[in-house]
Amino acid sequence: MSRTPRSLLDVATEALLASPGASLTEVAAAAGVSRTTLHRHYPTRQALLLAVAEHSVDRVERAYADAGLDAAGEDAEAALRRLLTALIPLGPQLEFVHRERSLDDEHGLHARFDALDDLVSGLVRRGQQAGVLRADLPAWWLVSSLNGAVYGAWEMIDLGRLAPLDAPGLLLTTLLDGIGR
Amino acid sequence: MSRTPRSLLDVATEALLASPGASLTEVAAAAGVSRTTLHRHYPTRQALLLAVAEHSVDRVERAYADAGLDAAGEDAEAALRRLLTALIPLGPQLEFVHRERSLDDEHGLHARFDALDDLVSGLVRRGQQAGVLRADLPAWWLVSSLNGAVYGAWEMIDLGRLAPLDAPGLLLTTLLDGIGR
DNA sequence: GCCAGATGGAACAGAGTTGTTTCAAACAGA
DNA sequence: TCTGTTTGAAACAACTCTGTTCCATCTGGC
Incomplete structure (x- = not known):
């Protein structure tokens, strides 16, 4: 069992994110x-x-880890901002996993996302308390609102309507303060 | 040019929404x-x-029309609630159009959605004023937040976590009032 | 130089689906 | 009943992509 060819996977990932219907020859x-x-x-x-x-989820998991959601006694809003900031650039990865139909019944993938949701759920509960x-x-x-908002923000970035650097702040105020009033 | 076989399209739509990868034989x-x-x-x-x-977008457009967004001098929140209520049950249609990759470069579809976004944009601007x-x-x-929220709500319904009748109210308060405080 | 491992090129068969055609049968309306 | 239309069944060719195999080549370490 040879080591995982990381760089090959990287570039293959990039190719498949760009055009997910590509044939193996094209990839x-x-x-x-x-x-x-x-x-x-x-x-x-x-x-x-x-x-x-899996490689994409690896990166998403790392984004969660880097955000340090479980920093004790800290402002939940700051943690949330770090998470959103780290997550938004992973839009292509999130879109790929979300849209690729043949992944729908890959049980392991969903389990990993569920675990991440649980992480955020803990953060949310602490924020509530x-x-x-x-x-x-x-x-x-x-949690669902959060996930959806991240995805939506990335779509706007992808369309060129939203500047990447504006996204975290915009997301945070929209989520926390709402669009009313 | 015979009339559109509406009932055949209806049931074919249902089949394809349920399993989008189905072969023509299965459909x-x-x-x-x-x-x-x-x-x-x-x-x-x-x-x-x-x-x-197109058939799916037909139904979405009808939901928009039925919501009567341009009712002059009316509470924007009421119009918004009607729209959300009408849109949420169309989750399967929205998911199909959103996830089916071969539709990505169907220019006409996107134009129709853009037109609907413009409608909501008008409502939003009136609400802002x-x-x-x-x-x-x-x-x-x-508008983007709205669309994303609708899609997210339907996902929760699809997972069985959210009761369909609870969705509009939950969506509205989350959107308008935010999740903060 | 030698060798083991990895790579590239090529060709092949197989599977599955799609698009097409033909003909017979059922159907609906005049 | 007659007729024009629609449908079903079957068979067909073509295509694409996939998965597999074989062999020549290259590379890096010893």
Whole structure:
């Protein structure tokens, strides 16, 4: 069992994020390797898609870890801002995992996302207890709103309407303060 | 030019929303017709997908029309609630159009959605001028937040976590009042 | 130089789907 | 009943992509 060919996976990921319907021939060409070699590392197309997905979730998990959600006694809003800031640039990864239909029944992927949701859920609950977040709404709903907002923000960035650097602040005020009044 | 076979399209839509990767044979079987007949109405798979998508957008447009966004001199919040209530049940349609990659470069579809966004944009701007909605955020961002929130709410419904009847109220308070405080 | 491992190129078969055609049968309206 | 239309069944060719195999080549370490 050879080591994971990290750089090959990186460039294959990039190619597949850009055009997810690409054939293996195209992916191999984009990665600068022959289809044979690509096939040696990832025996089937599904294996490649899954590897790309796992690789993407790796980065998402790292973003969560880097945000340090469980910093004790700290402002939940600051932690939230760090998380959003780290998550927004991962829009392509999130979109790939979300839209690729053949990943729908990959149980392991969903489990990893669920674990991340649980992390945020903990942060949300602490925010609720600290009086920073509304306590009259269930935590899972706030988590869902958060996830949806991140995705929506990235879509606007992708369309060129939203400047990446503006996104975290805009997201945070929209989420926390709402659009009313 | 025969009339549009509405009922066939309806059931084909239902089948494709349920399993978008289904082969034409499966779609035809689900629709209770032969593959030949299906192929007579929609010569290519892409034509069928596009018809299903257009049919879905038809329903979305009708939801917008029924919500009567341009009721003059009325509370923007009430109009917004009607729109959200009408839109949430169309989650499957929205998901199909959003996730089906072969629809990405169907220019006409995007134009129709853009037109709907413009409608909401008008409502939002009126709400901003009336002091019901925040005026310090661009209208397109509020529209984007709205769309994203609808989609997110339907995902929670689809997962069985959110009761459909609870969705509009939950959405409205989350959007308008935010999750902070 | 030698060798093990990895790579590239090429060709191949197989599967699955799609799009097409033909013909017979059912159907609906005049 | 006659007729024109619609449908179903079947078979067909074509295509694309995938997965596999074989062999020549290159590379890096010993």
